[in-house]
Amino acid sequence: MRLAEAWRVAWDALRANRMRSALTMLGVVIGVASVVLLVAIGTGTKQRVEQQVEGLGSNLLLVVPGRLDVGSAPAVSPLTLQDVDAVGRVVGDPSRVAVTVASGATVRAGNREDFTTVQGVLETTPTVFARELGRGRYLTGSDVDTGRRVAVLGDSVARSLFPDREAVGQQINVAGVRFRVIGVFVPLGQSLGVDRDDEVHIPVTAAQRLYGTQRVDAIAVKAPDRERIDELGERIVAELNGRHPGTEFSAVTQEQILGVLGDILGILTGVLAAIAGISLLVGGVGVSNIMLVSVRERTREIGLRKAVGARPRDIGVQFLLEAVLLTSVGGLTGMALGVGGALLVAALSPIPAAVTWWSLALAFGVSAAVGIVFGVVPAQRAGRLDPVVALRAE
Amino acid sequence: MSRAPAIEAVDVSRTYQLDGVSVPALRGVSLTVGAGDYVALIGPSGSGKSTLMHLLGGLDRPTAGRLVIGGREVGTLSPPELARLRNETIGFVFQAFHLLPRTSAVDNVALPLVYRGVGARQRRERAAAMLGRVGLGHRLHHRPNQLSGGEQQRVAIARALVTDPTVLLADEPTGNLDSTTGAAVLELLERLNTESGVALVMVTHDAEVAARARRRIAMRDGVVVADSAALPGEASVLGEARPADGGGGR
Ligand SMILES: Nc1ncnc2c1ncn2[C@@H]1O[C@H](COP(=O)(O)OP(=O)(O)OP(=O)(O)O)[C@@H](O)[C@H]1O
Ligand SMILES: [Mg+2]
Numbered sequence: 332m333r334l335a336e337a338w339r340v341a342w343d344a345l346r347a348n349r350m351r352s353a354l355t356m357l358g359v360v361i362g363v364a365s366v367v368l369l370v371a372i373g374t375g376t377k378q379r380v381e382q383q384v385e386g387l388g389s390n391l392l393l394v395v396p397g398r399l400d401v402g403s404a405p406a407v408s409p410l411t412l413q414d415v416d417a418v419g420r421v422v423g424d425p426s427r428v429a430v431t432v433a434s435g436a437t438v439r440a441g442n443r444e445d446f447t448t449v450q451g452v453l454e455t456t457p458t459v460f461a462r463e464l465g466r467g468r469y470l471t472g473s474d475v476d477t478g479r480r481v482a483v484l485g486d487s488v489a490r491s492l493f494p495d496r497e498a499v500g501q502q503i504n505v506a507g508v509r510f511r512v513i514g515v516f517v518p519l520g521q522s523l524g525v526d527r528d529d530e531v532h533i534p535v536t537a538a539q540r541l542y543g544t545q546r547v548d549a550i551a552v553k554a555p556d557r558e559r560i561d562e563l564g565e566r567i568v569a570e571l572n573g574r575h576p577g578t579e580f581s582a583v584t585q586e587q588i589l590g591v592l593g594d595i596l597g598i599l600t601g602v603l604a605a606i607a608g609i610s611l612l613v614g615g616v617g618v619s620n621i622m623l624v625s626v627r628e629r630t631r632e633i634g635l636r637k638a639v640g641a642r643p644r645d646i647g648v649q650f651l652l653e654a655v656l657l658t659s660v661g662g663l664t665g666m667a668l669g670v671g672g673a674l675l676v677a678a679l680s681p682i683p684a685a686v687t688w689w690s691l692a693l694a695f696g697v698s699a700a701v702g703i704v705f706g707v708v709p710a711q712r713a714g715r716l717d718p719v720v721a722l723r724a725e
Numbered sequence: 726m727s728r729a730p731a732i733e734a735v736d737v738s739r740t741y742q743l744d745g746v747s748v749p750a751l752r753g754v755s756l757t758v759g760a761g762d763y764v765a766l767i768g769p770s771g772s773g774k775s776t777l778m779h780l781l782g783g784l785d786r787p788t789a790g791r792l793v794i795g796g797r798e799v800g801t802l803s804p805p806e807l808a809r810l811r812n813e814t815i816g817f818v819f820q821a822f823h824l825l826p827r828t829s830a831v832d833n834v835a836l837p838l839v840y841r842g843v844g845a846r847q848r849r850e851r852a853a854a855m856l857g858r859v860g861l862g863h864r865l866h867h868r869p870n871q872l873s874g875g876e877q878q879r880v881a882i883a884r885a886l887v888t889d890p891t892v893l894l895a896d897e898p899t900g901n902l903d904s905t906t907g908a909a910v911l912e913l914l915e916r917l918n919t920e921s922g923v924a925l926v927m928v929t930h931d932a933e934v935a936a937r938a939r940r941r942i943a944m945r946d947g948v949v950v951a952d953s954a955a956l957p958g959e960a961s962v963l964g965e966a967r968p969a970d971g972g973g974g975r
Contacts, residue, residue, distance in 0.1 A: 336839055347827050635823045638784055639837035639884065640812020642805040718784050722823065 337645070341652040344625075345660075352657060355621040358614025359661030359701065360668065363694045365607035367669025370690040372676065373600025375683030380592050384585055390557050391459070392564050394418065394550040394571070394582045409575050410547050412535070415453070418550055421570050422563065427555065429459035430547040432538050438531060439504040440492040447488050448530045449505055451538020451547070459553045467499035467514030470534055478536035482510040486518035486528035505531065506541055552582075560584055604690075608697070615658070615701035622654050622709035626716075633713055634721025647714030654706025655699055662698030666691055729796065731814070731891045731924050732758040732781050737790035738947075739776050750776040752947040753790065757954075758892060762924040763915070764954075765935035768944035774928045775896055777944070781926065782815045782894045783807050795891060812840050816885030816923070818895035818914075822877045824869040824884075830856060831865040834883045841888065855883040859913055875906035879913060886917060893918070895927040899934070911937075 345352040396408045412430075419425035432451040437444055454470045456462060465486065474481050482503060489498040489512075498512045510533060519527040539545060552567065554560040564582030571580045583591075626633070633646055670691070673684040739751040750773045758764060758781065766774050779785040783794050786807075792799040795814040802810060824833045835852035843851070853865055859879040869877055878898060885893055895914060899907030911934060918925040929935050943951040 333842060336845075340839075343827075631823060632825055635825070636836070636840075637808065638782070638811065638817045638823075640808050640840035640888075642808040642840070644805065645808075645840060719779050722784075722819065 334648075337648050337652050338656070340649055341656050344629075344649075344653055345656060348625075351621065355617055355657055356661035356664065358617040359611065359658045359698050360614075360665040362607060362611030362614045363662045363665025363698050364668040364672060365610060366604055366694045366697075367666055367686065367690055368672045368676070368684070369603035369607050370600060371669070371673035371684040371686045372682055373596060373603055374687050374690075375673075375677065375685035377593060377596040377600070378685055379683045380596065381589055384589050384592065389585075390554040390560055391585050392552040392554055392560060392567070392582050393588065394552065394564075394567055394580060395548075396578055396580055408546050408548050409578055410550060410571075411545050412539075412547065414571060414574060415547065415550055417570055417574060418552065418567055421566050422552055422555075424555070426455050426458060427553045429453055429455045429551040429553075430535055431549055431551070432535055432542065432544065432547045434538075434542055436506045436531075436541075438488065438492065440501060443492050443494075445488055445491045445529075447485070449538065449541075450530055450532050451535035451542075452532050453535055456532065459551050463517040465515045465517040466497075467512070469514055470532065475534040475536055478534055478540060480508060480510045480537055481513045481534070483514040483516065483532040484512055485516050485530040487526050488529060488531055489515045503531075505533070508541055510537075611694075611697060611701060614661070615705040618654055618657055618702060619705035619709060621657075622650060622706055623712070625653070626650060626709050626713045630716065630721045630724035633716050634718045634724065637716070637718035638722065643714040646716070647710040650710040650713045651703065651706045654709065655702035658698045658702030658705075659695070662695045665698065666694055669694070729760070730757040730793075731760050731762070731795065733791075733793040734781065734787075735791040737777075737780060737787040737792055739773075739780060739785065740788045750947055751780070751787070754944075754947070754949050755790075756942060756949060756952060758924050758926060760891060760924055761918070761922045762926070763918050763939040764924075764926045765938035765941045766926060766928045766944065767930070767932075767935050767941060768950075772944040773947040774944055776947075778894050778896050778926070778928060781892070782817055783811045784817075808840070812837055812888060814891050816888065816890040816893045818878070818881050818885050818893065818898045820897040820900040822869070822874075822881045822901070824877055824880055826869055829866045829868060830861060830872065830880045830883075833869070833880055834887050836884060837888045852883070852887055855887045856880070858886075858917075859883045873906070874902050875910060878902060878910050882910070882913060882917070886921070886923065889921075890923060892924045892926065895925065897928050897930065899929070899931075 396410065415428060415430050416425070419428045422428060430451075430453055433448055435446060436449040437446050438449070452470065454472050454475050457464065457469050464483070467483070469483055470481065473479070482505070484492070484498055492498065492503060493501060498515055501512050503510050503512055516528065533541075535547060552563070554563050561584070564584065567582050568580045572578070636646060670686050673686050676682050677684040734757070735755050737751060737754045738749065741748040741750055754773075754777060766777065768774055776785070780787055780792060781794070783799060786792075786799055794810055797810055799807065825836070831849055831852045834855055835848040838848040838851060853862070856862055856865055859882055861876060861879050861883065864872060864876060864880075867876075869880070872880065878901075882898075893914070898914065899910050902910060914925055914927065915937070917923060927934075927938070935941055940954045941951070942949055942953070
């Protein structure tokens with residue numbers, strides 16, 4: 332039998348049992364759609380995160396206690412402002428060093444309030460992290476030295492506290508202490524469902540007093556040149572290790588952060604795809620099951636076809652093609668649904684989704700392969716049926 | 726070729742294995758079906774008629790003995806080779822019609838040609854012509870469930886003959902039909918046997934029907950108990966009654 336003919340026979344057989352074919356396909360449809368959708372979300376998230384890390388500014392070194400690694404817990408920081416000065420001396424330029432000591436706090440203005448992240452920072456932050464000010468001014472060295480109670484607001488905080496007034500020049504109350512607003516950042520927008528403009532910067536000295544600590548959480552350094560960034564990191568770590576025997580520090584570059592985030596998101600995407608793959612497998616078992624039912628139901632047809640000259644192979648191919656057609660059509664439908672779902676998610680929710688060609692090709696290939704793998708047993712069974720026995724079947 | 730037998734069985738046996746017990750359905754049957762023969766196969770139920778028909782048509786293999794169909798020794802053929810032999814030499818007509826449901830008459834008739842690699846258009850043409858010959862030229866696109874029993878059996882006969890086989894094996898072809906319809910189907914088979922020279926081997930329980938055949942083979946308990954062709958002189962009469970028609974060659 333010609334292959335084109337065999338496809339037609341398989342197609343007719345599926346159409347003859349529309350409802351059953353559709354229900355059988357459903358398993359594959361759901362499996363493929365979820366693979367495509369989840370991989371799209373994983374990929375989109377990864378791309379978004381990478382953009383943001385790159386957007387932090389170039390040649391950035393983050394100095395944190397503990398190790399930066401997948402699965403390692405963040406350590407409590409023993410770093411103080413003296414360490415920051417020491418790092419500044421290692422770098423040779425204190426204006427390239429930034430710090431943060433951050434905490435969630437309620438910020439009030441009049442009868443409005445907003446729970447936000449209040450970060451204690453140095454005046455160097457805009458240089459190191461490439462943050463732009465929309466209006467007003469940023470913190471100065473003297474603000475930091477004197478622990479002056481001044482604040483620079485993220486765009487959303489400014490809007491929520493002062494919806495109808497200019498924020499700059501107003502008073503706000505952070506955890507019971509009054510601060511004067513001196514500037515507002517240019518909005519950064521949302522990412523991964525997180526509002527990046529939901530923050531308040533105050534002098535690190537004021538923050539330490541507010542939180543009752545001498546510590547800072549992390550130090551960031553903008554390296555003077557890219558080539559020697561790793562060496563600089565090592566020198567900083569050596570200095571800090573000398574100052575804090577018994578504590579391990581890490582200096583990580585943007586590339587390393589990207590690498591770690593990529594690993595995490597890669598694992599996440601893999602896990603999601605695997606879960607979706609399991610549903611595809613379950614769909615395949617359903618196909619196998621229905622094909623076995625179909626072989627049994629059409630035993631007489633098989634007997635008749637053999638009587639008029641069908642070879643075992645012709646019958647086997649017919650049923651195999653039926654299974655492959657079932658899963659391929661299911662796969663295509665699932666791909667369409669997955670792509671549609673990804674577009675909807677990207678459009679209607681803050682979750683990014685980027686459909687990748689490889690996930691489509693993979694999903695389709697896997698669904699066709701599922702048809703072959705799960706169709707082989709029923710097809711062989713059909714091909715080997717004894718025609719005399721088959722013709723006598725009910 | 727016209728005198729070469731279409732099918733030759735020598736001391737053929739078929740034993741079924743049923744739960745470890747041997748059931749001998751055929752016990753040493755020898756017979757020859759000549760080109761253009763018209764044979765009635767008779768015998769009580771369970772005597773092995775259907776079993777023999779399956780063997781003669783290459784649907785099944787003997788457990789012992791020699792069986793030659795269209796000049797080819799069945800025992801030496803692989804399953805695909807046997808399938809091809811069936812397709813080219815044999816036409817089956819069953820008591821239960823065995824038409825594909827949800828498939829038009831013309832496509833049912835064309836089915837054997839599918840396995841011969843004939844293109845779709847030519848298949849339909851040949852199938853339609855064959856349906857015309859069995860008097861169903863006006864029913865090409867009817868589905869089996871839209872046809873009467875007699876019409877369905879005619880479609881099945883057309884399907885059996887569309888490949889231009891040398892032997893038509895009909896196992897109780899009128900068994901599911903009322904007597905009037907059955908008689909018409911029988912007449913059709915006889916006409917096709919005369920017109921196209923296809924050998925007709927027909928199982929029947931009807932003595933009147935059997936009497937119309939040129940040759941009668943009676944079976945009992947898996948053996949042939951009477952074969953009218955074995956009578957001296959009759960074989961030569963048959964040989965002359967059917968002129969050369971090219972046998973199985975095409
Ligand atoms: N698949 C099988 N397994 C075991 N025994 C079988 C099988 N097929 C047929 N038989 C036995 O072989 C014998 C001959 O059966 P067969 O069908 O050839 O009889 P038959 O002459 O066609 O009868 P009927 O006139 O009722 O159709 C019977 O005893 C039957 O039970
Ligand atoms: Mg029988």
